[in-house]
Amino acid sequence: MIYTCILGSISECKIHSEDSTMADLASLISICSKRTIVSAYVTPPGKIFLLSPLDRIMELHNIRAVYYYRFGGEDEALVLVNKLKESLSMLLSSFPVMTGRLVRGETGSWWVKLIDTGVRLVEGRVNMTIDEWLTVVNRDAELKLAHWEDMRVDMYFWSTFYVQLTVFEGGGLALGFSCSHLLSDAICAAQFVKKWAETHLKQISIYPPTHLSLTPITGAVSSSFLNDSPCVKHYESAAKAHTEQGRSQGLRDPIAAHSTVTFHFSNEMVQKCIRDAQWGSLNGLQPTPFEALTALFWVACSRVKGQETLVDLSLCLNMRSTLGLGDEFFGNAMVFTIMDPHNMNIKKEMKEGELGYLTRILQEAVNKIGEEEAMHLLRWVESKREGEGGKKQYEPFPVYGPGLVCANLEELPLYEVVFGNGLEPVRVSLYVEPVAGEGEILILPSPEGGLARNVSVTLPKDQALKLSKEPLIFSFNSMIPI
Template sequence: MADESGLVKVHSVLTVVSSRPVGSMKNHPLTGPDHAMGRHTLHMVFYYENTSFGSFDTDPVRESLSEVLCQYPAVTGRLTREDAGNWEVKCNDAGVRILRARVGVTIDEWLRCTDGSKERDLTVWEDMPENPSTWSPFRIQINDFEGGGLAIGLSCTHMHADPTSLILLLKSWTEVHRHQPIAYPPFFLPVAPHGARPVPVNHTKSTIYLADKSQAQAPSVKMASATFKFSDSIIKQCLSEIRHDKCPSATPFDFLAALFWTRVESLKKPKHDCKYTLSICVDFRRLLHEPLPYGYFGNALHFSLLSVDGEEMECGGLGHAAELVNRQVSSLKEEEFWSAIHSLESQKDEGGKYAPPCTMYGPELTCVSMEHMIVRHQSLIYSTIFDSVKPIHVSCHMGNVEGEGLILVMPSAEEGLARMVMVTLPEEEIVNLCKDQAILCLEPKLLLAGKI
């Protein structure tokens, strides 16, 4: 394989606007939960074999993008401050920045041998300038590989959208391109509790955790990432053992979160007398009594903290850790979601400006579940089909992960219980994790881990 430096060459930049003018929706205010994600960015890459968009300037795929953007005025708009100083999107149809790039290797070589940090080159990003009035907060990069195939990189500020929003934006694009109705149309109304019942704000687990997080500081260290793909048969076997031994209702997420949590902790100094902590992030769209539409556009993420004595973790083993994760996720109640939302909405100064954002992906080790993207046994992530071609791989990166790192559990291109785990850790730890025998004995396929 060639030298990795300069493998991705951007050769053109253009702006795509919606095919029809913006309608009645002129401004889209960002919520308290949106503002809380202000330190982070979001980057996703969808890989397709044997697919090409031609020149794009005249390709029908550009026409379908212009058409779908009519449904997403908040995507084509620009950030501005409202009177209190909070962010909102001015829906002026200024357009989305599109980049075209060539990659100097085949798609197989890239996935097999490239360092995970290089993947960000497929989603070239410019941080928000001091005056973002002309800055595109959404970017799409189309990368052509040698020998055919492409990768579509989508990037945005995490204030605008969460992973579900970005995935469904691409899915909507592919559906319009194939002349199909949009399965999950975007929904831009703010989240609001049902009825007039009072919502607890103070002294819940969620509000206490968010208050602690707002004060937390994490050291800045160089991070690296790697991706592990586990087969359907392996996950079925491991779940069978855990369900029989410890946790009858264990899910693939419970098992993999527990596996990587315990293995990452094993890379550190012994913590027999210390706490093992894991921040668990779930999407709450479908967990409310009156569920939000899948197409809700914004941030519908809930963070909760799992904390366990080191002695209990060391004695209980992997099955016990999976049981703890399962119990944490299944015990989340609607009151906790509303409590967290209202806590973030109420954190304003006297002028009505939201509190500064904090590091949501850190400083604790954070594990994100994407199990909600499996609907009726099918993954919405891999239903982003151009023509008749499904993605062969999908990556997701959160920008500005700090502290102990990030574990992201996602559906895999293989159907069934197969899962993919993307791990971002301090550089030295990721090297050791990729050699960890407790993980390697499960025969994962290792992607984007360089030459480890």
């Protein structure tokens, strides 16, 4: 389910139970057609693209996003749907990796055969107005607006990218986008949808993205790096947890086990959180919205889990700038690093400076990951795939886990996907599936702009309900009228 929380007062938090509404909402969604959209220009045959270590390690995950748009009537929405098919075909000519097909080697290596087999397009309809839908939608129903199919044994017939265009009764459109995390992280996915809008409006000349393979450093990984690297510790703990749980139990059912709570923080709320977090921060540096909000939700999520100390937390950070990758890079360039909370006790009331203390730990973790650390990590990941003498069969594992994971996605251009005058998204939802550990926190941009942020938290159902009422979170809304 989704709890949409606009922090004016606790009573403003709208709680929707999927137990009572899921069946009704699902019955309102109908699929009208499924087709394949191919590139407007044929991709030259015979080329392949090798996936990097950071690509291959994301094998078990997928990304799903839903963009909502309002229209004056259904006819307007249907006209846009037809035009979007044309602009999508044009854009795909510059993204041959998206229309290719995956090939897996015996030792766990992956590459894409660049043949123009297209992406899957699903068209649907919701027998409800968009405003009614946004009032009652839950997580389970929303995921049905972003079509996804799990990987098949015969991957030649499996698409790694899906688009769904769903028209609402009376006007309104949901644009769903799904892709395998093997080929793209959330940043690339959001950039692609933005370029789709720009192509549709003919605002830019499309150039192929930079499909660079992140080549790891050569040679053995030093023992000092393995012992000291919080990045390696995250991946090792995730792999170990998956092995201990068993492959069949390593991934929980995201629909049956979890709920999503979405909080909106206005500019003023984030400023207040930053002021509280700045006391004791690293060298007096003002925390970023990501750092301040992560510290806040680290404590809040630990509380609803009944922990006396902070729950294990890992950060998911964008390494494009660190690795010298431009905005046109297409692939995976986000790295995970595990935190060391020093078993800090969680009090009923936070003392002055405690939020700043956690923020300092977060700042130190973010600043520690430089180019050398990132490149050593690439080599370590590659060595795990190679195994002993390259003969060991690679066993994929869920990377979003086993503890709580917080991803810095605050710079995604989610609300820049504009298809015409007045056709900007009224809401965007983003998911990284499946949820494998203690839960996920996604720090996202807000349509309000500036420092404002949306925070999407996915937890086990009972914990999500508690989080929607957590007093610590609502303590940052006293200055904000609704």
